[in-house]
Amino acid sequence: MFLTVTPNPCIDKTIFIPKFKPGDRVRSNKYTQISGGKGNNVARVLVTLGFQAGALLWVGGYTGKQVVKMLQEKDKVKCFPVWTEIPTRTITTILEEENGRQTAFFEPGPRISPQEYNNFIQTFNKVISSYKIPIVVLSGTVPDPKVAFLYRDLIQIANKQGIKVILDTYGNEFSEGIKSNPYMVKPNVEELTKFLNADLKDINSRIGAIQYLHKKHKIPCVVLSMGREGALVCWDNTYIHIIPPKIKEINPVGSGDALVAGFTIGLYKGFSIEDTGRLGVALGTSNAMTWDIGKFEIRDLINIYEQIKIYKINPINNQKVQYKEHTPLPVLLPKLKNSSL
Template sequence: MIVCVTLNSCLDKTLVVPEWQPGDLVRGKSVREVVGGKGNNVARALKRLGRSARPATFLGGPVGRHCAELLRRDDGFDAIAVPTQSETREILTVLTEGTPNQTAFFDPDPAVTPREAEQFADEIEKALAGREVLALTLSGSSPSPATHGLFSDLISLARARRIPVFLDTYGPALDAIWGFWPMALQLNRKEAAGRLRKTEVSDGDVLGLLADWSRHGVTCGVVTDGPRAVLAQIRDKRYRVIPPSIKVVNPIGSGDSLLAGLVDGWLNQLDPEAMLRRAVACAVSNALVWDAGAVNPDEVDRLADEIVVEPIG
């Protein structure tokens, strides 16, 4: 079992519409709902890879109850859902039919209370106490000040039980990490720039950041850059990982799928280069379909052979 934490879940609606312009009255052709949030996508990708995963998140109000039902009915998950007074946010993605063009509209983040954050930590501690938990993933943004330190607390709880932690976050939640650091840490290039308080970063900046993480005890550090090369450091070895060129259907969820591939590769005890190939292959497989986290295991195996891993001296 892998516990997959999301602090800022949402009800993600995709509305398919004909070609339109701002100001038009547009009638949708179809609508689909899924529970969004990076950790939920990680759980879906892990399930596709044959792993048992359990999402954990905050859910509030009628929208939150609907999300809990979707996770159970559509995804087949036994989720850990901590209730909040604030309603779970909604995201409306408008997809123009027959094109890759999409625009997303986000509700404001919910206000999680300190008591709700404390209850969440208690629920995760209970889950980690079970012997069946093999890893903990922590993904996405922190919605409110009460949750900014939660990832740091959960890393400490997991490390005390020798459970590997895979972290993919940025901003206040990453700034709050101190003392115990995760086993694996993943950012994209924009988030790495924010971490370094820069607008853009060079490869040298990224490699310096990876080295800094390593000094803090991070065994596996990864910085992605969309369809471009991934830079990674595993222990004292550094790598450039080059994905194949593809026709992208939807890139959303590719980073989450990459994290799922890292977890799966780590638990399978793959060597560093094989683990990076598998992780990036998961990201590429995700980008070839619309649904976030819907990786194809057979395609992942095929794509892994097309990925180039170059050691960096």
């Protein structure tokens, strides 16, 4: 079982309305809700692809219970809740169907008491010693700035047990987390720009940036996701640029999480960097083609996977050469072939 960690989950509610302006009283006749939070999105994708996923989360109150219920019953994700006194937040997105505009309102996350912090660490220890966990995915923000070092502590514990950690966060959580040497990080361009305080507008500066993280921070696998421009990957000194085809973007939220799910599988199964990158980008792109976060059409995934282009990069002179070979998706994921085609 893979373990995802989501310290700051939410109920992710979308209200569909024709259109609105601030100050309006608007009635809606349609809304959807899912268990939100970046690690939960990763877990949902892993389960869709036929893998088992567990979710460790801080949850509180009635909304927290709902998050756990939805994850377990709808998403088939095994939950390890750590309860907080303060209830879990709801994120409300207003989707205007006439123009596609999205406006989102975020409630604050909970403050975390020392006892709740210790409970989280203890539960993490218990889960990784009771289940066979090859990879842990740490995703998103930590709700209380007082404990922004949470990921640093969790990575240290996982490293001691020989469990690979994927870290997908930003800000203090990122700078604290990389002190403990995660196996993989996945910033997007905006997140890495802020971390390095550097201009990362062109591809050469981005190659330099991932090289810096790989070499100076000793992170074996660095993935920089770049939205419609795909992703740059540095893994064991090999550099590649993975480029998806042009698509009609419906909702790219959670595309980074879908990409992380692809890398989780690739690392676990020992796929090549090229096949892993192709799978990760295909998942990110397919996620952007549907409204639901962490959901995709298998048919889109298969089409996109075939259409992706990969270039190998020489980091000394940044020269690119196209790499054409790839393993067909049904060979890579035989369970997908049986259940979904």
